Each structure stands twice: as C-alpha cells, then as structure tokens.
Amino acid sequence: MHGIIENLINQLTRLPGIGRKSAQRLAFFILSMPESEAMSIAEAIRTVKQTARFCNTCFNITDNEICEVCSDDSRDRSRIVVVEEPSNILVIERSGAFRCLYHVLLGALSPIDGVTPEKLKIKELADRVAAGGIQEVVVATNPNTKGEITAQYIKEVLAPLGVKVTRIAYGLPMGSDIEFADEVTLSKALAGRREL
Amino acid sequence: MLQRTEGIVLRTTPYGEADLIVTFLTKDHGIIKVFAKSPRKVKSRFGSSLEPLTCSRISFWGKEDSALPRLTQADITHVYSSIRESLSGFLKVSELIELTLYLVPERDRSRNVFSLLMRTLALMEAGPAEQLITLFYKLKLLDIAGFLPRLQSCGRCGGEGDAFHLMQGTVLCGNCCTGDGQVSRLSRSARTFFSTLLKWEMSKLHRLKPAEGIIRELVVLIDEHAQYVTEKNLRTKSFRVG
Numbered sequence: 001m002h003g004i005i006e007n008l009i010n011q012l013t014r015l016p017g018i019g020r021k022s023a024q025r026l027a028f029f030i031l032s033m034p035e036s037e038a039m040s041i042a043e044a045i046r047t048v049k050q051t052a053r054f055c056n057t058c059f060n061i062t063d064n065e066i067c068e069v070c071s072d073d074s075r076d077r078s079r080i081v082v083v084e085e086p087s088n089i090l091v092i093e094r095s096g097a098f099r100c101l102y103h104v105l106l107g108a109l110s111p112i113d114g115v116t117p118e119k120l121k122i123k124e125l126a127d128r129v130a131a132g133g134i135q136e137v138v139v140a141t142n143p144n145t146k147g148e149i150t151a152q153y154i155k156e157v158l159a160p161l162g163v164k165v166t167r168i169a170y171g172l173p174m175g176s177d178i179e180f181a182d183e184v185t186l187s188k189a190l191a192g193r194r195e196l
Numbered sequence: 197m198l199q200r201t202e203g204i205v206l207r208t209t210p211y212g213e214a215d216l217i218v219t220f221l222t223k224d225h226g227i228i229k230v231f232a233k234s235p236r237k238v239k240s241r242f243g244s245s246l247e248p249l250t251c252s253r254i255s256f257w258g259k260e261d262s263a264l265p266r267l268t269q270a271d272i273t274h275v276y277s278s279i280r281e282s283l284s285g286f287l288k289v290s291e292l293i294e295l296t297l298y299l300v301p302e303r304d305r306s307r308n309v310f311s312l313l314m315r316t317l318a319l320m321e322a323g324p325a326e327q328l329i330t331l332f333y334k335l336k337l338l339d340i341a342g343f344l345p346r347l348q349s350c351g352r353c354g355g356e357g358d359a360f361h362l363m364q365g366t367v368l369c370g371n372c373c374t375g376d377g378q379v380s381r382l383s384r385s386a387r388t389f390f391s392t393l394l395k396w397e398m399s400k401l402h403r404l405k406p407a408e409g410i411i412r413e414l415v416v417l418i419d420e421h422a423q424y425v426t427e428k429n430l431r432t433k434s435f436r437v438g
Contacts, residue, residue: 016213017213109435111286112207144244148281149283173239183275184277
C-alpha cells in the first residue's frame with residue numbers, strides 16, 4: 001500500500017510547481033476521491049496524450065487535422081496573430097480582443113542556444129501568407145530579447161510578400177505603479193504612447 | 197553571504213514555470229550563473245534587468261563557492277538596446293558571447309574580459325566597422341585565454357612563414373613545415389595587419405582602414421582556430437539571415 005502511494009507522490013512531483021509536500025497532499029486527495037472522478041482525471045490525461053497533435057495549418061494543439069480556430073468561419077481570416085507557444089493562444093483568446101487566426105512558431109529564435117529559423121514554423125507562416133488572403137500579421141512573441149529578434153526576423157521574411165506586419169505594444173502592466181517600472185519598460189511605454 | 201558587483205547579462209535559461217538561470221559576466225567574479233525567482237512574471241521586481249546585454253548592479257546571496265547563488269537585486273545601469281534591437285548586431289554579439297562562454301572558465305576573476313566586452317559593446321553601439329571590432333575582440337579574448345595563434349613568425353625557428361598550422365596554432369616556415377595536419381596560407385599583408393592589431397588601442401580602432409580581403413582572411417583563420425581550441429562548433433554560426 002505504502003509503495004503505490006509513494007509511486008503516485010513521485011509521479012506528481014514531476015509536474016511543474018509541485019513539490020513533495022504538495023504532491024503528498026494531492027496523492028491523499030486523489031485517494032479520498034470517488035473512483036469515477038479519479039478515473040476521469042486519469043482518462044483525460046490518457047486521451048490528451050494519445051490524441052493531441054499539432055494543427056496542420058497553425059500548429060495549435062488539436063485532436064483533428066485542423067484546429068477549432070482554423071475551422072471557425074466566423075473569424076477574421078485576414079489577420080494572423082503569431083505566437084511562440086500554443087498556450088499563448090488561450091491567453092489571447094481569453095482577452096477577447098481579437099477573433100482572428102493564429103500561427104504558433106513553437107519557440108523563439110535564440111542564436112546562442114542554437115534555435116535557428118529552420119527549427120521554428122517560420123517558413124510555414126511565410127507559405128500561409130504567400131497563399132494569399134492575409135492583410136496583417138500581428139507578431140505577438142514574448143516582449144523579451146528572443147521574442148524581439150524573432151519578430152524582426154519575421155518582418156524580414158515577410159517583407160517581400162507585401163503584407164502589413166505589426167508588433168504588439170510594449171508598456172506597463174495594468175494595476176501597476178509607474179514608480180516601480182524599470183527604465184526599459186518605461187522608455188518603451190513612452191515611445192509607444194498614443195493620442196487620447 | 198550577500199555579494200554585490202556590476203555585471204552584464206550574457207545568457208538566460210528558463211527554469212521551471214517562471215524562473216531563470218542567468219549567466220552574468222561580472223566585474224569582480226568573472227562569469228557566474230545565478231538563480232532568479234520569477235522574473236518572467238509580468239509584475240516581477242526584476243523587470244527587464246535580466247535581458248541579455250543589460251548591465252546592472254547586482255546582489256546575490258549564497259556561499260562563496262555556491263554553484264548557483266540566488267539573485268536578490270538587479271538595478272539597470274546601461275542597456276545596449278541599439279545592438280539588441282538589430283538582428284544583425286545581436287547575431288554578431290551572440291557569436292562573441294558564445295565564444296566567451298567557451299573560452300573563459302566560470303568564476304575566473306580576471307577583470308580583463310569584463311572591460312574588453314564592455315568597451316567592445318560601446319564601440320559597436322557607437323557605429324559601423326563591426327567586422328573589425330569583432331575580429332579585435334576575438335584576438336584579445338584568445339590572448340587573455342592563452343590561445344592566441346602565432347602569425348607574426350615561424351613558431352619553431354622564428355623565421356618568416358606563411359603556412360598556418362591549425363594543430364600547432366602557429367605559422368611555420370618552409371623548412372619547419374612538415375606538411376602534416378591542416379595548413380592554410382596567409383598573406384604577408386594579413387600577417388602584418390595581425391601584428392598591428394595586437395598593438396593597437398581599441399579606442400583608435402576606427403582609424404584602421406584595412407582592405408576587406410585582409411579582414412576576411414584573418415576572420416576565417418581566427419574562426420577556424422577558435423573552433424579548434426574550443427573543440428566546438430559555434431551555434432551562432434549556423435544562424436543564417438535571409
């Protein structure tokens with residue numbers, strides 16, 4: 001009995017943000033759950049691992065060849081938001097600000113780590129744009145050096161295709177206080193100011 | 197023990213959900229790796245201070261020989277934003293950083309590398325002639341690390357030679373050159389320029405106007421030599437733009 005609980009605890013500690021104590025708590029919670037609920041968690045993990053794949057078009061996570069976003073005809077199909085990871089799509093969708101298409105690069109360029117353009121889905125993005133119908137590509141890679149370099153590279157790749165390439169704005173997070181902002185963020189926020 | 201110094205971020209490696217392992221080149225401790233808690237979160241107190249090519253006054257906590265001390269503070273003093281925001285500029289600097297990480301051991305307290313990199317970045321920020329600047333940096337770095345090739349004269353007899361032996365790290369004259377190993381010929385003007393460059397002051401680098409062919413000749417040779425001594429292919433070299 002002790003062995004199987006210990007095994008579950010060890011397995012749970014593999015999850016991000018779960019230390020040994022949290023794993024222990026979760027293990028005993030799972031033990032106290034009705035069997036059907038515990039098994040549905042196990043089944044959900046099994047299903048996602050067996051069926052999850054990348055969308056053929058945008059490289060979002062899906063269980064079909066084409067993801068829900070790409071097959072949704074009610075979306076604005078003239079704009080593509082470029083993100084680094086599939087999890088970024090969830091965040092942007094939650095904001096409700098955009099109802100357009102996406103393209104997941106599956107990473108960001110990092111010369112020093114050997115992450116070259118060939119290792120990302122940049123060529124596939126250029127192919128999508130070249131196929132026509134896209135008026136704007138919004139580069140929403142992370143606002144850090146790797147994300148910025150990736151954005152610049154995308155701009156260079158898409159330049160011959162004559163599509164409008166935009167970058168998400170930089171600035172201060174809502175609810176924060178200006179006096180705690182660092183110099184770089186503040187200078188970017190000032191540079192990207194807009195008329196009221 | 198809490199330690200304070202000045203440093204520049206060379207590289208960051210994501211760790212866990214929102215943490216980073218940051219590699220600094222510092223004034224007092226050489227290259228060090230520190231653990232930064234949650235800098236990737238939007239409201240992190242570190243802000244953008246842990247982005248590559250950011251100079252900061254940093255404080256970190258840990259035993260003196262701790263492999264991964266914890267970063268407690270980073271106050272930005274300067275950001276090489278113009279280099280960071282240019283794809284070609286960032287690629288060139290990434291190459292220099294990668295070479296530095298291969299050639300300089302961690303915790304080597306030599307201040308030369310820190311000041312060399314800072315002066316190089318300042319020059320690159322100020323204007324063009326990047327190829328000459330990067331070549332100069334590589335030569336000085338190889339010199340500091342003890343791997344500077346000998347191109348002025350034959351490494352065995354001191355006579356004039358133009359055959360650079362990769363395995364020997366020196367040019368050899370016709371008499372001393374046995375023909376074993378990889379040999380590349382180096383023009384007299386490239387050898388003369390190499391000698392000049394070693395004695396030249398970095399601040400006056402803009403006064404040098406060598407022919408493009410000479411620089412290209414030296415760049416190829418130094419890159420091959422650096423690859424041989426580090427026994428590594430520079431990852432940044434495989435990055436092609438356009």
